[in-house]
Amino acid sequence: MTYRKTGAKVLAFLDEHRLLATPEHYAFAYRYLFGDDATLKTSVAAIIDGGVRIKPHQIEKLAQPARLPSAANDTIAPHLDHIAATILGIIGTAAHEAGAFGKELTLAAVELVESDAARVHQVVARMIAQADRAEAGLADMSRRIAVLRDEIVLATNNPKSLQSREFVEANLRKALAALPSRLCFAVVTVDQFEAIERDHGPGVADRVMRVVAETVQAGCGEYRVGRWAVGSLAIVFDGISVGTATELLGNARSALAARNMKTREHDRPLGTVTYSAGVVQTGSNDAKSLMDKASTLARDASLSGGNITQSGLSL
Numbered sequence: 001m002t003y004r005k006t007g008a009k010v011l012a013f014l015d016e017h018r019l020l021a022t023p024e025h026y027a028f029a030y031r032y033l034f035g036d037d038a039t040l041k042t043s044v045a046a047i048i049d050g051g052v053r054i055k056p057h058q059i060e061k062l063a064q065p066a067r068l069p070s071a072a073n074d075t076i077a078p079h080l081d082h083i084a085a086t087i088l089g090i091i092g093t094a095a096h097e098a099g100a101f102g103k104e105l106t107l108a109a110v111e112l113v114e115s116d117a118a119r120v121h122q123v124v125a126r127m128i129a130q131a132d133r134a135e136a137g138l139a140d141m142s143r144r145i146a147v148l149r150d151e152i153v154l155a156t157n158n159p160k161s162l163q164s165r166e167f168v169e170a171n172l173r174k175a176l177a178a179l180p181s182r183l184c185f186a187v188v189t190v191d192q193f194e195a196i197e198r199d200h201g202p203g204v205a206d207r208v209m210r211v212v213a214e215t216v217q218a219g220c221g222e223y224r225v226g227r228w229a230v231g232s233l234a235i236v237f238d239g240i241s242v243g244t245a246t247e248l249l250g251n252a253r254s255a256l257a258a259r260n261m262k263t264r265e266h267d268r269p270l271g272t273v274t275y276s277a278g279v280v281q282t283g284s285n286d287a288k289s290l291m292d293k294a295s296t297l298a299r300d301a302s303l304s305g306g307n308i309t310q311s312g313l314s315l
Contacts, residue, residue, distance in 0.1 A: 006030075006034065009033055010026055011026075013029045013032070013033060014029055017048075017053040018053060019054075019056065019059075024059070025056070027063075028059045028062070031063075040062060043062055044062065162213055162225060162226055163224055163226030164226065164227055165226060165227050167226060168227070168228065168234045168236065169291070171224075171226075171236050172236050172290070172291070173287050175236055175238040176282075176285040176286075176290075177285060179238060182238065182239050182240070182241075183237065183239075183281065183282065184237040184240065184241070184242050184279055184280065184281045185235075185236055185280050185290045185291065185294050186234065186235045186237065186245060186277050186278065186279040186294055186298075187228055187232055187277065187278050187291075187294040187295045187297070187298040188216055188225075188232060188233040188235070188249065188275050188276075188298065189231060189232045189275060189276050189277070189298040189299060189301075189302045190208065190209065190212055190232070190273065190274075190275050190302075191302050193205065193208075193209075193230070193231030194231070196270070200263055200270070204263050204270070205231075208273055209233075211259070211273070212233065212256060212273065213225055213233055215255055215256045215259075216233060216235070216249070216252045216256075216275075218252065218255070219252025219255060220235055220237075220252065221248075223235050223236065223237050223238075224236075228295075229295075232295075232298065234291075234294075237279075241281065242279055242280070242281035242310045243310070245279050245281075245310075246277075246308055249277045249279065249308055250308055253274060253275060253277075256273060256274065257272050257273070257274050259273070275302075276298055276299075276301035276302035276308065276309075277297075277298050277301070277308045277309070278294040278295065278296065278298035278299075278301060278308075278309055278310075279297070279308065279309070279310040280293045280297065280310070281310075297309045297310075
């Protein structure tokens with residue numbers, strides 16, 4: 001069965017029971033119609049027997065998953081409920097957006113056929129606006145998927161996996177909301193990164209970034225390193241001072257500079273690789289200003305020959 005037919009059957013079930021097409025209802029209907037949970041199917045069948053409509057509160061009760069005991073060293077099991085709910089939420093949102101977009105385009109197409117020339121531009125403008133809303137919705141779902149990917153990585157305790165920029169930003173905003181007065185944000189920029197990429201190629205530049213990321217992660221310990229921009233990384237330091245964060249990055253910078261790096265392809269020395277960083281501490285919850293300030297400090301430090309600069313923001 002195609003995704004379109006599957007989605008149509010789920011939406012038909014929701015319409016039949018006069019249920020809103022929320023992610024929770026969509027996920028529940030999908031489990032009932034296409035899942036292999038025999039207990040759920042029996043329970044739902046008993047409720048709707050004789051044409052009775054199932055109610056939202058009944059769905060909420062039936063949707064509670066059975067909890068199985070997990071091993072003491074199982075790091076991902078405690079996160080499964082949240083991960084599964086997020087995935088189903090994304091699926092439900094996508095189905096709802098796609099359905100609304102399709103209905104709007106169908107109505108607009110009918111109007112185009114039946115309208116006179118004077119109203120055509122109005123219909124087309126509405127179609128463009130709907131397309132823009134759909135595009136924005138897809139972009140938002142893409143960000144949610146990126147954040148979810150990093151949550152799964154963190155749950156598996158994989159220290160070599162870099163967080164995405166979306167996850168770094170989400171983590172920063174969450175930390176700011178919880179403890180704004182004891183939080184630092186740092187952007188790390190590899191010095192002369194464009195020259196490395198130009199002289200040695202993108203493959204060597206990518207490997208340099210991996211080495212830098214591993215070195216910074218080793219130096220920062222529990223504070224996870226994420227991607228930021230081309231040639232740049234970012235770290236959220238929650239619960240430490242700007243001086244301590246700067247010291248951690250300085251030690252990692254020294255460890256990186258001590259490495260003798262060569263190109264794999266030609267065994268040619270790459271020279272000393274260093275990075276610059278901007279570290280900002282704030283007592284505010286203005287994430288954008290914090291990110292902009294740290295990025296500017298890192299860029300300026302790199303352009304001036306390489307350094308780690310710090311600043312306290314008063315926003």
